[in-house]
Amino acid sequence: MTTTPTAADSIMGDVPDGRFGRFGGQFVPETLVGACQEVEHEFRDAWADEAFRGRLDGLLRDYAGRPSPLTLCDRLSDELGLRLLLKREDLNHTGSHKINNVLGQALLAQRMGKERLVAETGAGQHGVATATAAALLGLDCVVYMGAVDMERQKLNVFRMRLLGAEVRSAETGSRTLKDAVNEAMRDWVATVESTHYCLGSAMGPHPYPFMVRELHRVIGTEAREQCLALDGRDPDVVTACVGGGSNAIGIFSGFVDTDAELVGVEPAGGAAVGRGVPGIVHGSTSFLLQDDHGQVQEAESISAGLDYPGVGPEHAHLAELGRARYESVTDGEVLDAFQLLSRTEGIIPALEPAHALAWVSRAREELAGKTVLLNLSGRGDKDVAQVAEILGEL
Amino acid sequence: MGTLEKHLRERRDSGRKLLMPYVTGGITDDWLDVIRAYEDAGADGVEVNIPFSDPVMDGPTIQAASDQALRRGTTPRTVLSELRGLDVSIPLIVMTYANIPFRMGYRRFVEECIQSGVHGAIIPDVPYEEMDAWEEAVGDADLDTVMLASPISSDERLAKLTARSRGFVYGVNVLGVTGERSEVGTWTADLAGRVKQITDLPVVMGFGISSPETAAAAAAPSDGVIVASAIMRLLLDGGSALEAGAFVADLRRAIDGL
Numbered sequence: 215m216t217t218t219p220t221a222a223d224s225i226m227g228d229v230p231d232g233r234f235g236r237f238g239g240q241f242v243p244e245t246l247v248g249a250c251q252e253v254e255h256e257f258r259d260a261w262a263d264e265a266f267r268g269r270l271d272g273l274l275r276d277y278a279g280r281p282s283p284l285t286l287c288d289r290l291s292d293e294l295g296l297r298l299l300l301k302r303e304d305l306n307h308t309g310s311h312k313i314n315n316v317l318g319q320a321l322l323a324q325r326m327g328k329e330r331l332v333a334e335t336g337a338g339q340h341g342v343a344t345a346t347a348a349a350l351l352g353l354d355c356v357v358y359m360g361a362v363d364m365e366r367q368k369l370n371v372f373r374m375r376l377l378g379a380e381v382r383s384a385e386t387g388s389r390t391l392k393d394a395v396n397e398a399m400r401d402w403v404a405t406v407e408s409t410h411y412c413l414g415s416a417m418g419p420h421p422y423p424f425m426v427r428e429l430h431r432v433i434g435t436e437a438r439e440q441c442l443a444l445d446g447r448d449p450d451v452v453t454a455c456v457g458g459g460s461n462a463i464g465i466f467s468g469f470v471d472t473d474a475e476l477v478g479v480e481p482a483g484g485a486a487v488g489r490g491v492p493g494i495v496h497g498s499t500s501f502l503l504q505d506d507h508g509q510v511q512e513a514e515s516i517s518a519g520l521d522y523p524g525v526g527p528e529h530a531h532l533a534e535l536g537r538a539r540y541e542s543v544t545d546g547e548v549l550d551a552f553q554l555l556s557r558t559e560g561i562i563p564a565l566e567p568a569h570a571l572a573w574v575s576r577a578r579e580e581l582a583g584k585t586v587l588l589n590l591s592g593r594g595d596k597d598v599a600q601v602a603e604i605l606g607e608l
Numbered sequence: 609m610g611t612l613e614k615h616l617r618e619r620r621d622s623g624r625k626l627l628m629p630y631v632t633g634g635i636t637d638d639w640l641d642v643i644r645a646y647e648d649a650g651a652d653g654v655e656v657n658i659p660f661s662d663p664v665m666d667g668p669t670i671q672a673a674s675d676q677a678l679r680r681g682t683t684p685r686t687v688l689s690e691l692r693g694l695d696v697s698i699p700l701i702v703m704t705y706a707n708i709p710f711r712m713g714y715r716r717f718v719e720e721c722i723q724s725g726v727h728g729a730i731i732p733d734v735p736y737e738e739m740d741a742w743e744e745a746v747g748d749a750d751l752d753t754v755m756l757a758s759p760i761s762s763d764e765r766l767a768k769l770t771a772r773s774r775g776f777v778y779g780v781n782v783l784g785v786t787g788e789r790s791e792v793g794t795w796t797a798d799l800a801g802r803v804k805q806i807t808d809l810p811v812v813m814g815f816g817i818s819s820p821e822t823a824a825a826a827a828a829p830s831d832g833v834i835v836a837s838a839i840m841r842l843l844l845d846g847g848s849a850l851e852a853g854a855f856v857a858d859l860r861r862a863i864d865g866l
Contacts, residue, residue, distance in 0.1 A: 244732075244757065245760060248761070248762060396662055400667070494705075502707075507685070509661040
């Protein structure tokens with residue numbers, strides 16, 4: 215069947231040349247170009263292969279617990295004066311959306327004959343998911359994590375080690391997610407023949423932004439069907455937190471061709487779309503927090519998972535097209551939202567999606583009476599110790 | 609043919625092995641004296657790094673050198689302006705990461721390089737697939753863009769990157785980042801041989817050169833060597849420009865003995 219391409223197809227469709235408007239690309243050293251091309255080639259083959267898709271769908275269903283539910287929040291909706299739906303990625307195995315991407319990439323690594331996965335992690339959710347997939351498929355796994363993040367996410371460090379992964383601390387720069395990505399890339403340059411870089415967000419060199427979006431598309435596809443089943447219509451607003459932007463790109467992909475407004479929410483201390491200028495780091499052109507001379511600036515956020523000075527190139531493109539808008543919230547607003555959802559709905563969110571809720575709460579007048587779909591990308595167990603330290607006795 | 613390529617070809621064709629030491633711009637107050645000392649020690653060109661906050665092709669020593677320079681307030685403009693009027697006769701090649709010229713604007717960056725007497729540029733995270741905009745900005749300016757060749761580059765890629773390279777081809781000795789290694793592996797001779805089969809550009813090998821012995825081993829099957837981490841470690845440990853020069857003179861003797 216041949217269909218005429220529409221604007222929506224061209225927005226979040228195939229990315230044959232690795233470009234999202236003027237963003238994206240494959241800015242990697244010569245040693246990694248061949249590897250990136252191999253990943254692209256193998257992914258396209260696998261994605262068109264029914265056996266591969268069947269195996270991945272089976273794991274997503276029987277191992278990760280998909281589909282994740284859609285929850286209508288009665289009490290919180292009343293309190294905010296709008297209608298709030300949560301896409302419950304927090305209920306996936308390993309506690310976040312990250313498992314969708316990782317199961318796909320781990321199967322791909324196996325298909326390519328790679329026996330080792332290397333990954334970066336911020337909050338530890340991607341690291342835990344990668345360690346989990348490696349354990350499941352019998353692959354070696356090394357996860358790089360900033361020293362600062364290892365301290366504030368101790369439980370996830372222990373989890374990764376329990377799952378058999380080696381966790382290596384990134385001791386340079388701000389010692390957070392950006393530096394973990396640097397170390398993972400340095401590892402990959404040296405080990406590329408045996409190792410697949412299991413990048414955890416919709417960022418990096420082509421094909422990663424495209425591949426990671428496709429692997430998270432399941433979030434948007436399910437949510438759209440669930441919204442239609444519940445309401446017979448699309449939501450008015452779809453919102454998600456944005457660091458690199460993988461959970462947001464996943465849920466946006468299901469609604470980009472609807473009338474729903476798409477809103478990405480960044481941390482005030484890491485608002486690459488909000489305050490960045492175009493730059494090239496970690497393999498692609500995108501908005502980047504940097505100084506006048508091109509030195510990358512350090513992000514600062516309560517949430518280790520969003521503590522990143524860049525953003526995936528497709529978000530930069532969606533922002534420039536005006537198809538999505540990007541807001542930012544402060545750490546204080548996030549802590550309030552974290553408690554609000556816990557108290558009113560009995561759901562302790564991760565600090566990352568609490569950013570999206572913080573924006574919904576702040577924008578409640580603008581959103582009055584509207585149906586808002588929020589991607590609850592992860593659960594908050596990992597954050598409870600950190601929040602307890604900040605809030606003290608409740 | 610650019611000034612850099614002409615100079616290196618002449619020296620190579622006279623039977624001389626090429627020696628190109630590296631310095632991180634702004635690593636110390638007297639970093640320009642380091643370049644002078646390199647020239648006195650018999651260097652054929654100098655690779656001048658404009659430090660970047662996130663150097664993903666570099667190991668711990670160059671990272672530390674970059675951090676030290678950045679902490680001292682070094683910027684692309686301070687490096688390039690300090691190079692102006694530097695009294696050396698060997699060519700200078702800037703090495704930096706894509707975001708530095710991208711932020712300044714490729715065209716502006718090229719102009720500043722020319723005004724500073726720089727004749728070559730190495731940008732390791734711009735493979736030939738991404739270099740159209742850069743090449744367009746260089747235009748017919750006398751600035752040779754040096755491409756890196758990897759031990760695992762396919763023959764097809766080697767042919768393409770060599771065709772785009774000017775000045776020389778930078779052969780990478782290892783799979784991995786910069787940093788000293790105790791030995792030169794089998795990749796060096798293999799890669800140098802493969803590149804030499806498709807071009808008569810000088811082929812200069814870098815990464816992992818730590819000593820006169822490793823310099824000689826890498827220079828033997830190629831046209832010369834680039835040395836970075838070993839000298840930057842010396843400077844980070846408080847070594848002087850003269851001591852850096854003395855080390856380079858040792859390397860010179862080792863490769864002249866081939």
